[in-house]
Amino acid sequence: MNGLKTTMLLAALTALFMALGYTLGGSGGAVIALLVAAGMNLFTFWNADKIVLKMHNAVEVNAQSHPDFYTLVARLAERGGLPMPRVYIIDQAAPNAFATGRNPENAAVAATTGLLQMLSRDEVEGVMAHELAHVKNRDTLIMTMVATIAGAVSMLANFGLFFRDDNRNPWATMLAVLVAPFAAMIVQMAISRTREFGADRGGAEISGKPLALASALARIAGQAERIPNPVVERNPAAAQLYIVPSGVRALFSTHPDTGDRIAALEAMAGEQAAQPAPRRKGSALDPLGRG
Template sequence: MNTLKTVLLMTALMVFFVFIGGLIGGRTGMYIAFGMAFAMNIFSYWFSSSIILKMYGAKEVSEAEYPALYRMVRNLSARAGIPMPKICVMQSATPNAFATGRNPKHGVVAVTTAIMGLLTEDELEGVIAHELAHINGRDILIGTVAATIAGAVMMLADMARWSAILGGMNNNDEENQNPLGMVGMIVVSILAPLAAMLIQMAISRSREYRADEEGGHLCGRPLSLASALEKISKGVEYRPMEEARPATAHMMIMNPFSAGKMMSLFSTHPPVEERVKRLREQARGQR
């Protein structure tokens, strides 16, 4: 169901882009905006691992330094049928974790020192399983595509606002003629980015639900992952991650700023209570 929801949301985002693009930018504006957004996000996709690891000061560690963590990741990645990812550790007082890498062959799992000190071995295994589910599900690619389309909509909106302000909406090119007029254009240019962001956030939440479910299956203990999420949520609430950036918040297993206290529609993560509820239902179904 989560996969189907992601497909439907991605389709809705693309249809929305085509509709808005044709409405406020015409074909020419739509192509320009999509090309610019694609170029920026393909760069981000290709170099996302090095960028985010450097941003958070995550360092690759050796098996000699963290033998238990290596054993855990190796066993789970073998069970998932994906190559062993790189393992990185962040020196942070906030419990959290994330996965990155443009595909399973270039996967990276990063955890904070705080999360390793907070969770039991079973709970940490559930977190690692969740992150491996992201890698196996190619969620970095999905997030990049969603960001590309949403970014293109935002660029179109900027173009529309400037065009309206500068009086350029009344052009003689019938193909790019805009039917809304200046006031309508300004309204649409404000609402369109908001709608695109809402769809993008919904895609992110759907992928989190999927990673929870797949992670629960992978580690075989959904209740351990549920317990880990509850502990991480309280840890983030007590000490939000100071080094976190809004642009990368969706990559973390828990929102590093609020741990689910933001309005659900505008959050990159589902409510912790709902995630825990689903995992408990999953555990009951495995009995």
């Protein structure tokens, strides 16, 4: 059902883009819009991970440089039946993490030093399991496609403001130009919020610690608005990458309400109450790799 909903919303977003192209340029405009969307998606398919990681100045780590964190991710990937992703650390105080890559065989996961310093080991496991669930569900590719088409809608709408066809109904054109970006944003939020709930559940299943992930979400959300995120300040669209967005008003967030996510995880833990997994507190991971 989750996959069907996403497919329908993605189709609606593509149709919206083509409809805007048709409004501005007739059947030829619709064809051009489709070709532009295809070209942008092809480029991001191959290069999105490189762009995202470079944007954050992420540094790749391995079992020698950061054994604790790398081993944690490797164990979770094995538990989730996934190939070992590339692992990155971002030198940033804002606590957050994300996954990127076009498929599980070419995936990467990243966490900030702020997250590794602030959370316990169990909580870090919950967060990284969430990111691996995104990889397993191929959300990284879907969300890249969604962001690309939504961005193209906004670009085409801006183009339409300055290059309108006077032979067409000006009111219809203006309505399409003004409404299309807002509609694209709504569809983008609907797709992303659906995928986040799925990744929370998938991450809790991989780690076996839904309450640890719930605790991590609460702690990250508590700091997300207090600690500046320089990447989001430069590029607000980057907020949708993170497990908890920062610098975005709740109404326009691509993520569900954090309280709702925590409630769902607590309900999941209740379902497992018959055979509760032992929980250990653990200590925060050392982002510098000192064991």
